[in-house]
Amino acid sequence: MWRFFAAPATLLILLALLAVALVLSTLIPQIPSDVSANPQYWLALQPELVSPTNDLAQALGLYGIYNAFWFRLLLVLTGLALFVWAVESAELAWWASRGRWTPSTLALWGSHPLRYRLPVSRAPALIEGQLGECLAGCGYQTAEVARSHGIATTPNWVASRSSALLWGRPLAFAGLLLALLGLAVTAIWGWQSSQWQPAVGERLAVGHGTGYTIRLDAFEPLTGGEGQPDGGQYQSQITWLTGDQPVGQDLVGVGRPATRTGLAARQVGYVPDVTLRGVDQAGKPVLFQPGGVTSKATEQVNLAFGSSETQQVVVLPDQGFFLLLDLEPASGGDDPLLRLALLRSAEAEQQPLAVLRQSGAVSFDGFSLEVDLGYRPVLQVDYRPGTTLVVAGIVLAVVGLALGWLAGSRLVWIAVAPDQDRATVYLLALGGAGESGWFSRLVAQLQEELTDVA
């Protein structure tokens, strides 16, 4: 099993499959998280490739690749391969930093090291000294390989240059492994609340055994004009409660979550919010019934337009007609546009009442309505225990790769074998980042020096 994961082809194939999965996830529509409760309806709207009638797509989970069993298996196998590579490269770096090599450590150089055979027309004893001088002249440090007891072996050396930088390799592998572990930890123990669009004063019980409740105290745009966020910065003030007892207050902004014992409250957006109140011909407050006849009628109604909502209907139960509110989202720096229309029960045609970009009053048939246009935050609470591991892992991988880029380390295993009255020098190189030019240059230099000696 160890050999399987240590084989270069294994890791390369796993990385290739991951790359293919990433590309596929952008070409095949992926099920959004907000419809995961009822995916069949969403699937029915998709192209043939992912529709419920496509059994293969269903079986492979192509509509949710990141949650598919085969993708997770791929991540697990990649993690195992990275672990094996991290251990092997760390062992190699350890031996290189100690400079004490044994014949068994040659196995760490992989099954396909770069190799060269250099015949020299002199006896081994005569060329050993010259070989050492030549390597020292090229900036290499040489260490003799310890010979096994009772076994007569030919002289072996390991020549190294910048061997400390070999630690960059295990660092890169360990970093990637750490990032994968972080993703796994987050997937297993992490959770995320559905998006919450509170009015000021509303509360959300966080749940998941935390005992916390969050209350929205205020929402304010920071840079928008005329009270509209207008795509600028905005922030919410929240209070953390346990039961009814406040335990802390925080400001939540874009990219500035409020955290408490591992929980994070994030500001992920905002939505337009319309408040209606008014009086009739007699000066009595008008009753509003939002969202159909099942809801309770109130003297003031507060309507939040979700990101995909553009129309809301309010019933005026005592009057027997409906108010239609059409919202055109903000675009190009303009404020959202609210169109108010009246729909009488007995008539099919709408009667336009007003077009508003800001709060204002609307009068019709003796009624006087006040319309307040405002905004609500979209908040989300989540617990992501593996975040730090993921980012730290990628940073470690960057550092490891950068170390290898700045100055590649070089390791050459040299064996001098007697061949009657001549010798053959065997050279094995640990390749680095696909670069073998230095090895060719070293071989050429050794060939020249040893030929001169001969």
Add this chain to the structure above:
Amino acid sequence: MLPEAWALAAAALLLAAAAVVEAAALAAGPKGVGRWRLPGLALIAAAAVALVVALALTVAAQQAWSPFDLQQTAIALAAATLVIYLALAVGLRVGGEGLPAGLVSLVVLALTLFGLLAVGSGGSAPDILQRGLAVQVQWACFVLGSGGTVVAGCAGLALAVRAGLIGRGRELAWPRRADLHHLLSRAEVLAAVALAAGLAVGTWWAWQAAGSPGTGDPRTAWLAAAWLVTLMVVWTYRLGERSGRWAAGLSVVAAALAVTGLLAVTDLRLVLGL
């Protein structure tokens, strides 16, 4: 014509001239290649300056650098590719003059023409989550990394052309195989580092802002795939003697993924009806 269009047109002419000079250098054979080296590099350097000027003018016209403006991204990628090539070939003396320089000129010429003729300036306005400094840094790293993959891809393509044509017909000034591999590996590791840095910054920001490891931008997934393929190139050394062909082939794949990811994913999805 707008000032940035003039700068782009100048860059395109300089790149076309550089490609012609590099072709002449290749045809001159091993003995005559020397006299073409300096003019070729000078033309590429001048084109890089023209592209940087074009990028600055485009940014000034739009009043901000935006990774969501396809024209700015194409010009930035073209400029980054040339700067990386010059830094490696001249600054670090990695080698790779001649054929790879000609291929780099041609690819960057295509990117320049894409920025000049195929796309207009502007693009969708970034929302508040996309306007943070972290997003700017992320995409700067992505452009740099993609430039690295393009240089490595050109070196890989040069290796393939060299392997296919060397020894046939008249003697050309083929670059040394070791030099091409050196250029390929240096550019690919630079790309791997830059793309990983972009992914790290992007992941951190997505987590801060949205509580998820990604923002759902399909371009990021393509660039992550390009990063995985660059890692494959970097680690093909474990394949020993067989690594050269794999590295060359994979470097071309990584470059294709990076360029498509940066410039064409949205259109590709539209073409496929997604």
